[in-house]
Amino acid sequence: MLFNSYEFLLMFLPLCLGGYYSFSSVAGQRAAIAWLALCSMFFYGWWNPAYVWLMTASILFNYGAGLLLASRHRSKPLLALAVAANLLLLGHYKYTDFFISSANALAGLDWQLHNIVLPLGISFFTFTQIAYLVDVYRGEVREYRITDYFLFVTYFPHLIAGPIIHHKEMMPQFAKPATQQITAHNITGGLVLFTIGLAKKILVADRAMEYVGPVFTAAEQGASLTFFEAWGGTLAYVVQLYFDFSGYADMALGLSLLFGIRLPLNFNSPHKATSIIDFWRRWHMTLSRFLRDYLYIALGGSRHGEPRRYLNLFLTMLLGGIWHGAGWTFVLWGALHGAYLCINHGWRAFCAGRKALLPPALRTAVYGTLTFLAVVVSWVFFRAHSLDGALRVLEGMAGLNGVTVPLKYAEKWGETGQWLAQFGLVFDDNLFKGGKQVSQILWPLLVIWLLPNSQTLLRHYDVTVSEFSEQSRFAFRPNAATLLLCLVVLLYCFTHLTQLSEFLYFRF
Numbered sequence: 001m002l003f004n005s006y007e008f009l010l011m012f013l014p015l016c017l018g019g020y021y022s023f024s025s026v027a028g029q030r031a032a033i034a035w036l037a038l039c040s041m042f043f044y045g046w047w048n049p050a051y052v053w054l055m056t057a058s059i060l061f062n063y064g065a066g067l068l069l070a071s072r073h074r075s076k077p078l079l080a081l082a083v084a085a086n087l088l089l090l091g092h093y094k095y096t097d098f099f100i101s102s103a104n105a106l107a108g109l110d111w112q113l114h115n116i117v118l119p120l121g122i123s124f125f126t127f128t129q130i131a132y133l134v135d136v137y138r139g140e141v142r143e144y145r146i147t148d149y150f151l152f153v154t155y156f157p158h159l160i161a162g163p164i165i166h167h168k169e170m171m172p173q174f175a176k177p178a179t180q181q182i183t184a185h186n187i188t189g190g191l192v193l194f195t196i197g198l199a200k201k202i203l204v205a206d207r208a209m210e211y212v213g214p215v216f217t218a219a220e221q222g223a224s225l226t227f228f229e230a231w232g233g234t235l236a237y238v239v240q241l242y243f244d245f246s247g248y249a250d251m252a253l254g255l256s257l258l259f260g261i262r263l264p265l266n267f268n269s270p271h272k273a274t275s276i277i278d279f280w281r282r283w284h285m286t287l288s289r290f291l292r293d294y295l296y297i298a299l300g301g302s303r304h305g306e307p308r309r310y311l312n313l314f315l316t317m318l319l320g321g322i323w324h325g326a327g328w329t330f331v332l333w334g335a336l337h338g339a340y341l342c343i344n345h346g347w348r349a350f351c352a353g354r355k356a357l358l359p360p361a362l363r364t365a366v367y368g369t370l371t372f373l374a375v376v377v378s379w380v381f382f383r384a385h386s387l388d389g390a391l392r393v394l395e396g397m398a399g400l401n402g403v404t405v406p407l408k409y410a411e412k413w414g415e416t417g418q419w420l421a422q423f424g425l426v427f428d429d430n431l432f433k434g435g436k437q438v439s440q441i442l443w444p445l446l447v448i449w450l451l452p453n454s455q456t457l458l459r460h461y462d463v464t465v466s467e468f469s470e471q472s473r474f475a476f477r478p479n480a481a482t483l484l485l486c487l488v489v490l491l492y493c494f495t496h497l498t499q500l501s502e503f504l505y506f507r508f
Contacts, residue, residue, distance in 0.1 A: 001046035003194075003251045004201055006497055012043060016156075017258055024180040033174055034147050036259070040154035044120070051119045055154065058089065062129040063149045069136045070144060079137045083130055090126045093118055098326035120506055121160040123323060125153055127290055132167050134294055141167050148174070157255040161248050161505035163266035163286035169465055170261070179260040188478050189461030190257035195490045196454050197250030202493045204444050205244035206501050211236035211440065212383070214431050219392040220385055227403040228432040230396025236437065237383050238376055239444045241504055242271065245284075248503045250454045253463050264289075265466035269453045271375070271445075272470075274367040276340040277348075279375060285466070291320050313345065314338035324382070329390055333381040340374055402426060406434045 001008050016039040024032035045052040065082035072078060097113045104111055132152070135141050148171050158165055173179055215233025219225055225233075249267040256263045270283035280288045296316040302309040314335070321334015356363060377394070384390035395401060403425055410417050410427035417427065452472035455463055460475055476482060 001043050002502065003248070003255070004198060004493075004497055004501075007046070009494070009497075012039070012046075013255070015039075016043075020259060021180075021182045029174065029180050030147065032180065033151050037147055037151040037154055040151065040156040040159060043156040044154060044159060047120050048117075054119055054122075055125065058086075058125065058129065059150055059153050061085065062133060062153075063144075063146060065133060066136045066141070066149070067144060069133060070141075074137060076137075079133060082133050086126050086130050086133075090122060092116075093122055095322075095326045102328075124162050124164060125159065127164050127287075127323075128153060131164065131290060131294060135167060143167070143171055155256075155261075157252040158263060161245075161252075161503055162284070163249070163252070163264050164290050165264060165286070169264060173261050181260075183260070185461065186257050186260050189458055189463055190254045191490075192476060192486050193254030193257065193454060193458055193461075193463055194251050195254075195486050195493070196457075197247040197252075197254060198493045199489050200243040200247030200250065201503070202496050205240045205242075205247060208236045208240040208243070208440055208444070209501065211433065211437050212240055216383055216385070216389060216393065218431060219396075220389040222388075223392070224401040225392060225396030226401050226426075226430060226432070227396060227399045228405060229430055230393050232432045232437050232441070234376060234380055234383075234393060234397060235441045235445075238271075238379055239441055241379065241382075242448060243444060244504045246454075248505065253455070257461070257463055262463065262465040265455060265464040265468055267453075268455070268468050269448070269470060271372060271448045272368070273371050274364055275348075275371055276337065276344045276374065279371060280337075280341070287320070287323075291316050295319060310342045310345070313341050317341060327385070328387055329381045329384050332387065332390075333378055336378045336381065340378075404428045404430050404432070406430065406432060409434065 001012060016036065019035050019039070020032050023035045041052060041055070044055055062082065065078070065085075069075060069078055069082070093116055096116055100111045100113055103109055132141065132149075149167075151174070152165070152167050152171055153159075155165075155170070212233055215225065215229055216237075218229075246267050249265075252266075253263050264286055266284060266286050268282040268285060270279050273279035273282055296312055299312040299315060300308055301312060315338070317338030318331065318334045321330045321332070321337065324330045324333070358366060377397075380393050380397075381387075381390045384393060405425065405427060407427050407429050413420070417425075421427070452474055453470060455468060456470045456472050457474060457476050
């Protein structure tokens with residue numbers, strides 16, 4: 001079930017929310033937790049009921065493994081076995097066909113693909129449960145009720161696309177008396193944040209999407225993309241991915257706040273980052289936390305000298321890329337960010353103790369621009385379906401196939417166009433749509449760079465359990481004007497729900 005659907009907004013959410021607070025007041029919090037867990041399973045099963053059994057089996061296995069780990073103090077073999085079982089399940093559904101197709105290509109084999117349908121959210125609920133097992137092993141989990149664990153894994157705001165949560169930061173919230181009572185503060189903050197997220201998805205991400213597919217499809221089919229075609233499609237994808245993921249993150253936080261529960265922050269203005277290190281502290285923050293705490297540190301972190309530290313950084317990001325998808329483009333995307341991080345850490349070490357060559361404001365601008373361009377290049381591999389397709393897009397971005405603009409501008413620009421044509425500008429029908437596309441890319445980028453993010457605007461509502469540092473003099477105040485504006489935006493979005501599109505991270 002999609003957050004941006006009539007079924008969710010008109011049926012599921014009112015029944016789930018009303019039932020939760022009704023059970024809480026009449027039958028107690030245990031009944032409310034059971035109801036919310038049941039609703040979350042229904043939410044997951046709406047997409048494909050056949051995979052409910054997979055989710056249930058995974059939950060029961062990990063709950064049992066957690067009980068054994070709790071009873072057998074610090075049993076590393078048991079932890080390793082349980083984690084391996086989770087990774088094997090994820091590997092079967094996500095990587096079987098990838099390994100078969102890779103073996104066929106490399107060794108000239110003719111093995112048949114299984115065409116396995118990837119269960120929604122399998123990466124997220126697998127990593128959530130691995131984190132739970134490690135936390136039990138470390139003695140950081142004290143509550144082992146089966147209903148609590150079911151809700152912890154299936155809690156619908158985070159289930160499909162994150163954030164990756166920890167038992168210790170989530171379940172104690174449900175035990176607080178304040179959580180069991182509906183409040184105007186939580187309802188107002190939750191609905192406003194949900195509306196912001198819905199607007200990001202429908203009004204920005206889905207509109208930018210129309211400029212992305214044709215460009216990358218053409219590249220996959222062998223077309224030579226010109227400069228504006230390649231940059232137009234790539235920057236449109238930057239806008240689509242940013243507002244799609246940011247929109248989901250806001251909607252998840254807002255929905256959870258309706259139940260009085262604060263989720264960890266997963267998105268904090270990543271394109272305002274002035275380094276790749278800073279970017280990964282802002283983009284998919286709970287995944288970065290997971291990779292750091294359960295992979296980078298497990299590999300040795302920085303405990304074995306600088307060369308090993310850089311290797312661990314690279315391997316962590318490489319595996320993070322593989323987690324995102326089964327394809328060589330994701331492998332290369334992860335490797336690219338691993339290399340970026342190594343270069344970034346190396347540059348910081350080189351600059352330590354040296355006088356800065358640029359004044360602070362200029363340095364921020366230069367570093368921010370370089371970081372943005374580096375991330376944009378990596379998004380080409382993230383979006384492309386093949387390495388050849390990605391390279392064709394990058395060739396176009398480098399201007400190797402010339403510069404063209406839509407034919408309609410030949411007449412509009414008159415003598416100026418003729419003058420530009422002398423320097424190699426070509427007027428022709430192509431995939432770049434001119435001013436309309438530029439505006440659909442430019443104004444969202446200005447919003448990203450210049451305006452405060454959602455959690456900053458709603459900082460008085462304490463929408464997340466995480467700390468964040470962005471400051472702004474702007475903040476949402478619940479008065480007649482702001483509430484009317486939110487209502488208008490919500491109604492406008494509501495009228496456009498017929499054009500459904502999945503969130504991009506649903507398929508990871």
